[in-house]
Amino acid sequence: MNKKTFHIILGIMTSLVLITGISLYALGNQVNELKTENTPLTEPDYTDSKTEIQALGKTDAVFKNAKGEKIVLKDIRNKVIFINMWATWCPPCKKEMPSLNNLYNKLKSNPNIVFIMMDVDGKLKQSTSYIKEKGFSLPNYIVEGNLPEEFSTNSIPTTIIIDKSGKMVTKHIGGVDFDHPEMLPFIQNLLK
Structure with missing residues (x-):
């Protein structure tokens, strides 16, 4: 095999390895997105450190x-302040809604x-209809203006709880079982 043929074959093999790697990475991301549909609800996330929301x-x-x-x-x-960021297309959001x-x-x-309840898609009619169809009484809103930076998230559902002094005591990303026995006492303690 001459040098030119060797470099051509090496280039083709390198390209195939790169294409395969990129394809597997993309497939892995799609599988991870699908996994969220069956993600179990977790216990609420109680954080000890309180982040003061400056803005x-x-x-x-x-x-x-x-x-x-x-x-x-x-x-x-x-x-x-209890904020739950959600959307009608989000399976974990729907799963946590009854609790x-x-x-x-x-x-x-x-x-x-x-x-x-903050509809992240801004489709207020659609999300309000969904809540009514399911028989829920949750107060549904869209946001106008800019939220404080501390609220930013790349995933939903996200639940944020702010105490009376303006400190974020919980920022939980993912579905939560709000019927968990510690949840109601946790919030009642914040209300004192």
């Missing part, structure tokens, strides 16, 4: 529901907590 009082974020009612984030600083609805129903009469 909470300065943010221009406004949550709007299907009736046009608005919640201005900076105006509810002295309340516990989230149960938690909401236990706490909705308390004036010191605000629940916000």
Whole structure:
């Protein structure tokens, strides 16, 4: 085999290895995305370190529901804020909704907590219809304006809980079993 033929074969083999590697990487990502459909709900994530949200009082974020009612984030600083970021196409979001609805129903009469189901797609009519069709009473909103940087996430569902002093006490990415026996006492403690 001459030198020129050797380099051609080596180039072809290198290209095949690269193409195979890229294909396997892409396939692996697709498999990981599919796995989220069967991801079990986890215990709530209680964090000991409290992240103070510097921009909470300065943010221009406004949550709007299907009736046009608005919640201005900076105006509810002295309340516990429970935000769940979700979408109608998200299987783990749908899976956690019954237990989230149960938690909401236990706490909705308390004036010191605000629940916000935030439709990340901004399709308020569609997401509100979904909630009603399933028989849930969860308050559904879209966001207008900019959320504080601490809220940013690359995955849903994401649940953020902020205490009365404006500190983020929980930021959980992934589905949660909100019926977990520690969840209600955890929030009730924040309400004291």
